[in-house]
Amino acid sequence: MDIEEKIRTLQEKVESELGSCSDAKGVEELTVRFLGKKGEVTSLLHSLKDLPKEQKPLVGKRVNELKGKIQEKLEAALAQFAQKELAARLASEQVDISLPGKRRFRGNRHVVLDLLQEAIDILVGMGFSVQYGPDIESDYYNFEALNFAPDHPARDMHDTFYLNTETLLRTHTSNTQVRVMEACPPPIRVIAPGKCFRNEDVSARSHVLFHQIEGFYIDREVTLADLLHTLKSFFSKLFPNQELKIRSRPSYFPFVEPGMEVDICCFVCGAKGCPICKHTGWLEVAGAGMIHPEVLKSGGIDPEEYLGYAWGFGIERLAMLRYGIDDIRLFLENDARFLQQF
Ligand SMILES: [Zn+2]
Structure with a gap:
């Protein structure tokens, strides 16, 4: 070739x-x-x-x-x-930008803590300072110093979680009262927010864990009228868009005399009656009264010279009222579908 x-x-x-x-x-x-x-x-x-x-x-x-x-x-x-x-x-490899994305959920503060902070802010604005007491408390500060008789039913094991015979999980943030009195002389204007624990059957209306704000004011001329006015201004600031009706009923608590329960007219149902207000049209929101002379004495304050008022209210109860929630257990179930709405 x-x-x-x-x-x-x-x-x-x-x-x-x-x-x-x-x-x-x-x-x-x-x-x-x-x-x-x-x-x-x-x-x-x-x-x-x-x-x-x-x-x-x-x-x-x-x-x-x-x-x-x-x-x-x-x-x-x-x-x-x-x-x-x-x-x-x-x-x-083309990316279809019209496809729906994967949604990420942003965390938010729990509705109860949110409302607790809002209540604290209002009360600080009204002249109260904030003091935190311990969750684990002695029988003395939780009961004895607050004038609970040794055989008072609240001290029963059925109502209180005891760690041992002397130590317990506080049943109210009132345990802070005598601690503050011991630490500072009057005038005292303090709120004590925090967790409380009670040995209760869990139901739609009660739980073993809830949050409370205790408030008290001790000075030379403190009256029941001051207490009622303070509570009314507080609640009208917390529920600014509601036509607020408040009533008080005589009641007994060992650490106040006279003592009363404070109710708010249920605006979830417009006072017509609903599960939240147990069909009464009224919702109990606070226990209150004039600090018992024995409690002032426990704190080293002379009841002849000073007077004081005190109240305690549950935050969960207020959250139920504000958002129309009829089951307290929802707050602790950690169901994201419930918590995300707030
Ligand atoms: Zn109602």
């Missing part, structure tokens, strides 16, 4: 093989097969050394032209496939 024929055959071979190539990888293989170190075109170039001297320049030129042409063709084919493959990859 003469050299011209070899060149033509090789050219045709490349074209036919290229025609059946389907991807860039195939073209790369062809490049190695024809133009690589041991490729067919390279071998042809090497075979020139056997030609007569005068033929070498002309034939060498023809083979080099062939090599250039083949190179050009293969490179063009490679570029074409590379572009096609890139376009296909871009299409397959």
Whole structure:
């Protein structure tokens, strides 16, 4: 076969093989097969050394032209496939920005703590300072110093969680009262917010854990009228958009004399009666009264010289009233569907 024929055959071979190539990888293989170190075109170039001297320049030129042409063709084919493959990859990796995203839920403060803080802010604005007492308390500060008789039913194991005979989980934040009296002389105007624990059956209306704000004011001329006015201003600030009706009923608590319970007219049902107000139209929100002389004495304050008032209210009860919730257990169940609405 003469050299011209070899060149033509090789050219045709490349074209036919290229025609059946389907991807860039195939073209790369062809490049190695024809133009690589041991490729067919390279071998042809090497075979020139056997030609007569005068033929070498002309034939060498023809083979080099062939090599250039083949190179050009293969490179063009490679570029074409590379572009096609890139376009296909871009299409397959395309992000559909119209798809709905995965929603992440942002945490928020618990509704009870939120309302507790709001109540604290209002009372601080009314001149009270905040004192925190311990959750684990002695029988003395929780009961004895607050004038509970040794056989008072609240001291029973059925009502209180005892850690041992002397130590218990406080049943009210009133445990802070005598601690504050011991630490600072009157006038005292303090609130004590925090957790309270009672050994109760858990139901829609009562729970073993709840939050309370105790408030008390001790000075030379403190009256029941001051107490009622303070509570009324507080509740009207907490429920600013409600037409607030408050009533008080005489009641007995060992640490106040006289003592009373304070009710708010149920605005969930407009006083018509609903599960939240036990169908009475009124919701008990606080226990209150004038601090008992024995309690002042426990705190080292002379009841002949000073008077004081005190109240305690439950935050969960207020949250139920504000949001129309009829089951106190919801606050502690950690159901995100419930908590996220606030
Ligand atoms: Zn009601």
